[in-house]
Amino acid sequence: xxxxxxxxxxxxxxxxxxxxxxxxxxxxxxxxxxxxxxxxxxxxxxxxxxxxxxxxxxxxxxxxxxxxxxxxxxxxxxxxxxxxxxxxxxxxxxxxxxxxxxxxxxxxxxxxxxxxxxxxxxxxxxxxxxxxxxxxxxxxxxxxxxxxxxxxxxxxxxxxxxxxxxxxxxxxxxxxxxxxxxxxxxxxxxxxxxxxxxxxxxxxxxxxxxxxxxxxxxxxxxxx
Amino acid sequence: xxxxxxxxxxxxxxxxxxxxxxxxxxxxxxxxxxxxxxxxxxxxxxxxxxxxxxxxxxxxxxxxxxxxxxxxxxxxxxxxxxxxxxxxxxxxxxxxxxxxxxxxxxxxxxxxxxxxxxxxxxxxxxxxxxxxxxxxxxxxxxxxxxxxxxxxxxxxxxxxxxxxxxxxxxxxxxxxxxxxxxxxxxxxxxxxxxxxxxxxxxxxxxxxxxxxxxxxxxxxxxxxxxxxxxxxxxxxxxxxxxxxxxxxxxxxxxxxxxxxxxxxxxxxxxxxxxxxxxxxxxxxxxxxxxxxxxxxxxxxxxxxxxxxxxxxxxxxxxxxxxxxxxxxxxxxxxxxxxxxxxxxxxxxxxxxxxxxxxxxxxxxxxxxxxxxxxxxxxxxxxxxxxxxxxxxxxxxxxxxxxxxxxxxxxxxxxxxxxxxxxxxxxxxxxxxxxxxxxxxxxxxxxxxxxxxxxxxxxxxxxxxxxxxxxxxxxxxxxxxxxxxxxxxxxxxxxxxxxxxxxxxxxxxxxxxxxxxxxxxxxxxxxxxxxxxxxxxxxxxxxxxxxxxxxxxxxxxxxxxxxxxxxxxxxxxxxxxxxxxxxxxxxxxxxxxxxxxxxxxxxxxxxxxxxxxxxxxxxxxxxxxxxxxxxxxxxxxxxxxxxxxxxxxxxxxxxxxxxxxxxxxxxxxxxxxxxxx
Numbered sequence: 001x002x003x004x005x006x007x008x009x010x011x012x013x014x015x016x017x018x019x020x021x022x023x024x025x026x027x028x029x030x031x032x033x034x035x036x037x038x039x040x041x042x043x044x045x046x047x048x049x050x051x052x053x054x055x056x057x058x059x060x061x062x063x064x065x066x067x068x069x070x071x072x073x074x075x076x077x078x079x080x081x082x083x084x085x086x087x088x089x090x091x092x093x094x095x096x097x098x099x100x101x102x103x104x105x106x107x108x109x110x111x112x113x114x115x116x117x118x119x120x121x122x123x124x125x126x127x128x129x130x131x132x133x134x135x136x137x138x139x140x141x142x143x144x145x146x147x148x149x150x151x152x153x154x155x156x157x158x159x160x161x162x163x164x165x166x167x168x169x170x171x172x173x174x175x176x177x178x179x180x181x182x183x184x185x186x187x188x189x190x191x192x193x194x195x196x197x198x199x200x201x202x203x204x205x206x207x208x209x210x211x212x213x214x215x216x217x218x219x220x221x222x223x224x
Numbered sequence: 225x226x227x228x229x230x231x232x233x234x235x236x237x238x239x240x241x242x243x244x245x246x247x248x249x250x251x252x253x254x255x256x257x258x259x260x261x262x263x264x265x266x267x268x269x270x271x272x273x274x275x276x277x278x279x280x281x282x283x284x285x286x287x288x289x290x291x292x293x294x295x296x297x298x299x300x301x302x303x304x305x306x307x308x309x310x311x312x313x314x315x316x317x318x319x320x321x322x323x324x325x326x327x328x329x330x331x332x333x334x335x336x337x338x339x340x341x342x343x344x345x346x347x348x349x350x351x352x353x354x355x356x357x358x359x360x361x362x363x364x365x366x367x368x369x370x371x372x373x374x375x376x377x378x379x380x381x382x383x384x385x386x387x388x389x390x391x392x393x394x395x396x397x398x399x400x401x402x403x404x405x406x407x408x409x410x411x412x413x414x415x416x417x418x419x420x421x422x423x424x425x426x427x428x429x430x431x432x433x434x435x436x437x438x439x440x441x442x443x444x445x446x447x448x449x450x451x452x453x454x455x456x457x458x459x460x461x462x463x464x465x466x467x468x469x470x471x472x473x474x475x476x477x478x479x480x481x482x483x484x485x486x487x488x489x490x491x492x493x494x495x496x497x498x499x500x501x502x503x504x505x506x507x508x509x510x511x512x513x514x515x516x517x518x519x520x521x522x523x524x525x526x527x528x529x530x531x532x533x534x535x536x537x538x539x540x541x542x543x544x545x546x547x548x549x550x551x552x553x554x555x556x557x558x559x560x561x562x563x564x565x566x567x568x569x570x571x572x573x574x575x576x577x578x579x580x581x582x583x584x585x586x587x588x589x590x591x592x593x594x595x596x597x598x599x600x601x602x603x604x605x606x607x608x609x610x611x612x613x614x615x616x617x618x619x620x621x622x623x624x625x626x627x628x629x630x631x632x633x634x635x636x637x638x639x640x641x642x643x644x645x646x647x648x649x650x651x652x653x654x655x656x657x658x659x660x661x662x663x664x665x666x667x668x669x670x671x672x673x674x675x676x677x678x679x680x681x682x683x684x685x686x687x688x689x690x691x692x693x694x695x696x697x698x699x700x701x702x703x704x705x706x707x708x709x710x711x712x713x714x715x716x717x718x719x720x721x722x723x724x725x726x727x728x729x730x731x732x733x734x735x736x737x738x739x740x741x742x743x744x745x746x747x748x749x750x751x752x753x754x755x756x757x758x759x760x761x762x763x764x765x766x767x768x769x770x771x772x773x774x775x776x777x778x779x780x781x782x783x784x785x786x787x788x789x790x791x792x793x794x795x796x797x798x799x800x801x802x803x804x805x806x807x808x809x810x811x812x813x814x815x816x817x818x819x820x821x822x823x824x825x826x827x828x829x830x831x832x833x834x835x836x837x838x839x840x841x842x843x844x845x846x847x848x849x850x851x852x853x854x855x856x857x858x859x860x861x862x863x864x865x866x867x868x869x870x871x872x873x874x875x876x877x878x879x880x881x882x883x884x885x886x887x888x889x890x891x892x893x894x895x896x897x898x899x900x
Contacts, residue, residue: 080258083265087315088364090266091322097266127269181398181437 006208008221026051028187035186037064037173055182063176070169075104082172086179096175098128098135102142103168106159109145117146237263238277245282250305253286257312265319271327280320280327284334287313291343311361314340318365321372328372337369337376345392345400356397363392363399367406378411380420393429398439405430405443409450418455427451427462431470438482445477445488449495459500471496475509478516483527487534490516494538507548513538514549518557521575532558532574536581543585555582555592562601569610576605576616583623590627594635599624606644611653618648618659625666636667637674642681649686654695661690661701668709675709675717684709688724696738703733703744710751718752718759727765734773739783746774746789753796760800763793768807771797775811779823784832791827791838798845802853805846809857812842813864821865828869833878840884843870847891855895867892 030051033042039060042053062085069078079100082089090097101124108117121143129139141156148154158164174184192214199210209219241263244256260279264271290309293302317336320327331337344362369375379385392404408426412418426447433444448470452459462470477489490513497504504510517538520531539545558579561567567575579598583589593599602624605617625636636642645667648660664687668678678684687709690702710721733745749770753760763771778790798808812822827839843866847854861867871889876882 079265080262083262083315086364087261087265087319088322088368091319091368094266124267127267131268181439 003204004206005222006206008209008219011209011219023051028191030054032186032188034060035177035183037067039064055180059180063173066176067169067173070100070103070172071165073103073107073110073165075100075107075168078172082176085176089175089179093175094128094132095135096171098132098138099168099171101125101128102138103165105142106145106164109151110160114146121146238274238279242274242277242279242282245279245286250309254305254309254312257283257286257309257316261312261316261319264316268324271320271324275320275326275330280317280330280336281334283313283316284331284336284339287317287336287339287343291339307355307358310343311355311357314344314358314361314365318361318368321365321368323372325372325374328369328374331369332374332376337366340365341388345388359395360397360399363397363403367399367403370403370406370410375410378407380412380417386420386424390424390426390429393426393433398437401429401433401436402439402443405433405440405447408447409443412450415455415457418451418453418458421451422458422461427470431473434470434473434477438485441477441480442485442488445474445485445492448474449488449492452492452499453495454499456499459496459503462496462503471503475512478512483520483523486516487520487527487531490520491534491537494534498537510545510548511552514545514554515552518549518552518554521557521561529568529571529574532571532578535578536574539578540581541584546582546584546586546589549582550586550589550592555579555589556596558582559593559596559598562598569608569613572605572608573610573612573616576602576613576620580616580619580623583620583626587627587629590624590630593624594627594630599641603641603644606648611651611656614648614651614656615653615659618645618656618663621645621663622659622666625663631666631669632671634670634674637670637677639677639681641667642678642683646678646681646683646686649683649690654698657690658697658701661687661698661705665701665705665708668705669711671712675713678709679717679720684721684724688729691725691733692729696736696741699733699736700738700741700744703741703748707744707748707751710748712751712755715756715758718762722752722762722765727762727770731766731769731773734770734777739781739786742777742781743783743785743789746777746786746793749774750789750792750796753793757800760797760804763797764804764807771807771811775814778811779814779819784830784835787827787830788832788835788838791824791835791842795838795842795845798842802851805851805853805857808842808846809860812866813860824866825864825869828866828873833876833881836873836876836878836881837884840870840873840881840888844884844888844891847888847895849891849894854891858892858895 026045026049030042030045030049030053033045034053034055034057037060039057042057042060045051046053046057062081066078066081066085069075069081079090090100105117105120105125108120125139125142129136142159144156145151145154145159148156151157151160177184195211196214202208203210207222209221211217212220241256241260244252245260247253247256260274260283264274287310290306290313293306294310317331317340321331340362344358345366370378378389380389389404389407392400392407395401395404408421412421430444430448433440435441436444452462474489474492478486478493480486480489493504493509493513514535517531517535520534521528523531535549539549558575561571562575562579579593579602583593599621602617602620605613606621608614608617621636621641625631627635630636645660645664648656649664651657651660664683668675668683670678684706687702687706690698691706693699693702706721706725710718713721730745730749734742734749736742736745749763753763763774774790774793777786778794781787781790794808794811798805812824815822824839824842827835830836830839843861846861847858858867870885870892873881873885874889876885
């Protein structure tokens with residue numbers, strides 16, 4: 001099984017023959033900025049490159065306010081904002097709503113407000129479990145937090161991580177994007193995945209300069 | 225967790241909000257509205273408790289006041305607050321109506337749908353119209369209401385309603401055009417309404433919405449499908465320069481990146497295809513649709529669940545589609561999904577029904593299923609919690625058991641299959657019982673001697689019980705199963721079944737109020753007396769009540785199917801002993817009231833060749849040369865005018881009839897020459 005060897009010189013020559021349009025790259029960047037919610041950057045990029053975003057930048061501001069609220073732990077505020085933006089979102093997304101309520105409980109526990117947390121769990125979270133059986137498992141995990149003295153070291157302590165907030169924030173972001181008929185994922189990651197997959201496929205047939213570090217995208221010589 | 229404390233707290237908070245809603249100050253009212261909105265959105269439990277506290281009529285009242293207040297609004301500040309109150313109250317009402325039946329009922333009772341329409345969407349409110357948020361809020365809420373099963377019936381026949389609908393569709397706002405599309409999708413039911421909408425030209429606008437945002441596209445696809453569904457007339461009028469464009473547009477969308485959109489586009493095309501034979505018939509589009517739907521099964525959510533139902537509607541009753549699907553490994557793909565286990569009931573049901581459709585006509589599909597061991601999974605599904613799944617499993621079994629090859633080999637008549645099936649005869653759901661009867665009807669057509677397995681497992685007792693059901697569909701299907709069970713059965717088998725059935729039950733079923741039940745009962749008797757001579761004796765049990773019933777039905781029946789079965793019964797009995805043949809003669813020569821001639825003459829003259837065939841068979845059997853009494857019977861038949869009718873049929877257009885008549889004439893000739 002001999003693999004074809006392609007030298008860097010040959011490779012770079014082939015790469016140079018491929019034409020990419022600047023407009024396409026700009027659109028990719030804009031799409032990334034808009035989907036991730038970097039309003040100011042998007043605005044500046046639009047001015048400097050003349051690329052039009054495929055979303056009204058004003059709506060990004062609203063969406064970012066919601067995302068930020070969740071990331072800071074102000075879930076109640078986030079819920080109000082989402083409902084102002086589009087009251088249908090939480091009404092038609094039981095899973096998202098449950099996760100937001102769950103986050104509220106987590107924040108109450110994090111702030112040591114045990115009494116309030118208990119009441120909240122009873123009044124707001126328990127009904128979610130009754131309404132929908134599939135939430136029961138996660139519900140139990142969350143409520144388990146109340147059982148431990150040392151919450152940061154208990155089996156369900158990961159719920160208190162900031163990563164949990166980010167997960168919830170991301171979920172809300174995606175739901176808002178979908179409601180605005182926008183795709184919830186930027187295109188850039190898909191492109192990179194495609195690149196890695198293509199390289200893996202090619203690896204079986206040839207030795208060639210590979211991109212091993214996506215961040216720098218430098219070509220590394222083939223091992224002969 | 226104790227719930228009494230929770231609801232007590234809730235009520236206090238709730239009452240507080242409601243109290244503030246009644247405040248005279250607009251600021252306080254507005255704040256309370258927003259709080260109420262944020263309490264109930266996404267929260268079914270809260271919706272229920274606020275409902276009980278009377279929130280809906282209260283908010284409807286506020287909306288009504290606010291809309292009236294707009295008329296007399298005199299400054300910007302006032303405008304803004306009134307606008308906000310309208311937006312928030314519409315949002316509250318819309319949320320109550322979202323996926324919550326009690327809420328929809330309350331909202332409709334309060335007349336809120338009309339209020340919202342008048343307040344937010346009608347042209348005469350110039351001040352309001354300048355606020356897009358009001359229009360959007362109103363459109364959203366109405367859409368929620370119209371998505372419910374209890375939505376008021378939209379009267380498309382009223383001209384002003386149609387105009388309003390068109391104005392909604394033509395509106396720029398996604399929410400408003402979405403409302404228009406939603407009204408069509410949910411309210412348009414009759415073919416008259418479909419025609420009205422088509423004639424009003426909505427398709428043009430809907431087509432342009434196909435090029436809009438994702439939400440507009442999905443809504444439009446659903447509406448287009450609704451307008452064309454089961455309406456060949458409307459589809460046939462779908463000609464002109466616009467047709468090609470709309471169709472090719474939808475065909476493009478079948479490749480859309482969003483799964484739900486692909487499903488909706490496919491459904492749309494299927495609806496058009498099924499309604500009219502001239503569109504979308506080329507192999508390319510057929511294959512594309514099949515592959516698309518099979519792929520959509522991979523989607524883990526609702527889209528994947530519904531894809532199998534769409535697949536069924538694409539291939540049901542269509543052998544060419546089933547063949548195409550088989551060629552792209554449709555059976556294997558469906559089986560792979562079945563294997564995954566712990567399927568959502570809806571998905572499980574859909575895949576089973578899809579397999580049932582695949583195997584409904586093609587032996588290659590059935591063989592493939594059997595070799596993949598699909599049966600094992602299907603049999604497990606017979607005991608599923610969901611009655612829809614149980615029903616679907618039975619239908620799958622019914623399709624697969626149409627395989628004569630496997631029936632002959634006795635592949636189905638074993639305890640693993642029969643026991644759970646027989647259990648379903650006792651199921652709480654009628655639909656499941658009927659579906660199980662369908663499967664059993666096929667399985668008992670067993671060409672080995674394993675019918676006794678079925679009897680031993682209590683199958684016959686249950687079938688006989690079901691043949692006495694109040695529900696005619698169940699009676700019918702139970703009889704069909706019994707009829708098949710008795711077909712070519714051994715003597716011992718027949719005896720056991722007859723003892724369970726009894727002559728009196730059979731006689732009463734022959735005279736059942738439902739014609740289709742009569743037909744099956746007669747077919748059962750036909751199979752019962754078929755075969756050896758001692759089988760014929762059954763019909764004479766209990767002083768011959770069965771034979772009397774058969775004769776009676778033949779004299780009064782008007783449906784060909786019943787007459788055919790009845791004649792074959794008599795024909796079969798006429799193969800017996802002399803006494804049997806004489807009994808048949810008695811029945812034939814007995815005249816019905818007001819009738820000048822024997823019923824058999826009417827049958828001999830029937831347009832239905834099957835009936836003519838059956839009648840001639842009876843005559844043949846009554847006059848066969850080897851029987852001593854035949855010449856005597858021939859005389860009686862001649863005197864009744866029957867013989868001359870048979871002679872007139874010597875050139876019958878149906879070959880079966882012609883051949884029997886030829887034999888009959890030969891038999892006649894072998895007797896006394898003077899009768900010829």
